[in-house]
Amino acid sequence: MKHIRSISEIGKAGVLAIVERAKQMSEINSRPVPKVPALRGKTVVSLFLEDSTRTRLSFETAAKRLSAETMNFSVSTSSVNKGESLRDTIETISDMGVDAFVVRHKSSGIPWQIEQWTDASIINAGDGAHQHPTQALVDCFTVSEAFGVDSFEGLTISIVGDIRHSRVARSNVEAFAMLGAKVIIVAPSTLLPPDVGHWPVTISNDIDDVIGTTDILYMLRLQSERMDQGLIPNLSEYGNRFGLTEKRVSQLPLNARIMHPGPMNRGVEMQVDPSHLSQSLIHRQVANGVSVRMAVLFTALTLNDDRDHAIQGLSKEAAQ
Numbered sequence: 001m002k003h004i005r006s007i008s009e010i011g012k013a014g015v016l017a018i019v020e021r022a023k024q025m026s027e028i029n030s031r032p033v034p035k036v037p038a039l040r041g042k043t044v045v046s047l048f049l050e051d052s053t054r055t056r057l058s059f060e061t062a063a064k065r066l067s068a069e070t071m072n073f074s075v076s077t078s079s080v081n082k083g084e085s086l087r088d089t090i091e092t093i094s095d096m097g098v099d100a101f102v103v104r105h106k107s108s109g110i111p112w113q114i115e116q117w118t119d120a121s122i123i124n125a126g127d128g129a130h131q132h133p134t135q136a137l138v139d140c141f142t143v144s145e146a147f148g149v150d151s152f153e154g155l156t157i158s159i160v161g162d163i164r165h166s167r168v169a170r171s172n173v174e175a176f177a178m179l180g181a182k183v184i185i186v187a188p189s190t191l192l193p194p195d196v197g198h199w200p201v202t203i204s205n206d207i208d209d210v211i212g213t214t215d216i217l218y219m220l221r222l223q224s225e226r227m228d229q230g231l232i233p234n235l236s237e238y239g240n241r242f243g244l245t246e247k248r249v250s251q252l253p254l255n256a257r258i259m260h261p262g263p264m265n266r267g268v269e270m271q272v273d274p275s276h277l278s279q280s281l282i283h284r285q286v287a288n289g290v291s292v293r294m295a296v297l298f299t300a301l302t303l304n305d306d307r308d309h310a311i312q313g314l315s316k317e318a319a320q
């Protein structure tokens with residue numbers, strides 16, 4: 001797997017392999033010195049043309065823990081501000097000798113376009129409302145860790161909120177369904193994607209109908225920056241109908257868990273402080289972000305020829 005761009009390209013076997021590899025990375029992260037030489041000599045560029053906190057920092061941390069060199073591209077101080085095109089930017093950085101681009105961009109499909117301009121691996125860190133495969137991998141790993149399962153057969157996962165604008169929803173629905181979960185999406189009809197009829201999901205427009213039977217309640221941020229028309233009456237009515245309140249938390253089944261990819265809109269979809277909720281997996285999602293992105297970089301950057309050598313680089317002995 002040279003490129004990590006969408007869940008369908010990765011496929012079920014690929015998802016399971018990365019989740020499995022992430023367990024090994026998580027063991028490395030629990031060591032007093034969480035660093036191994038597995039990607040020594042490789043260079044990873046972060047090319048974020050849209051804002052990010054957790055995805056960007058977790059990729060950077062992941063690359064460093066595997067001993068890769070990192071290059072950080074910041075739009076505000078780059079020649080993009082002088083009008084340089086994305087193609088020229090990619091070709092210029094490629095000429096310096098890089099092995100992977102971690103790309104976030106507001107347009108869907110950019111990771112496939114970039115492939116034409118470089119020989120490096122392309123890792124999709126979010127393209128428009130299209131895909132965010134590494135978030136889905138983080139979430140599969142987190143569910144697998146919390147429930148102690150590899151197959152999600154028998155689990156009901158309800159994804160609630162702004163499905164229409166969410167690349168996380170698109171990637172997660174595919175990945176969760178691939179691993180066998182029953183997926184319900186809960187949203188007002190204005191926030192459903194036009195092609196939802198083809199998704200492997202059940203649709204509801206009432207969170208209270210699903211809350212009592214859901215194992216994982218996955219809340220999404222209302223993405224006001226991607227809305228060009230009034231799709232909801234107002235924030236407070238949206239929050240009352242689709243937000244997570246104390247009452248709704250109390251209606252969840254005993255072993256149910258709550259997830260959110262961040263950033264959260266407190267007082268809108270999150271009307272409770274999740275730090276006080278024993279059911280919350282939100283901190284695990286962030287922590288697991290580093291291990292899973294280590295697994296992603298390792299998978300993309302060690303093709304058959306150097307994999308055996310790199311795998312030795314994961315061991316404790318090699319770290320010393």
Ligand code: NCD
Nearest residue numbers: 055126132168221261262263
């Ligand atoms: C998400 C994103 O950027 O797609 N955040 C993330 O990567 N953790 C979700 C969002 O912006 O709401």
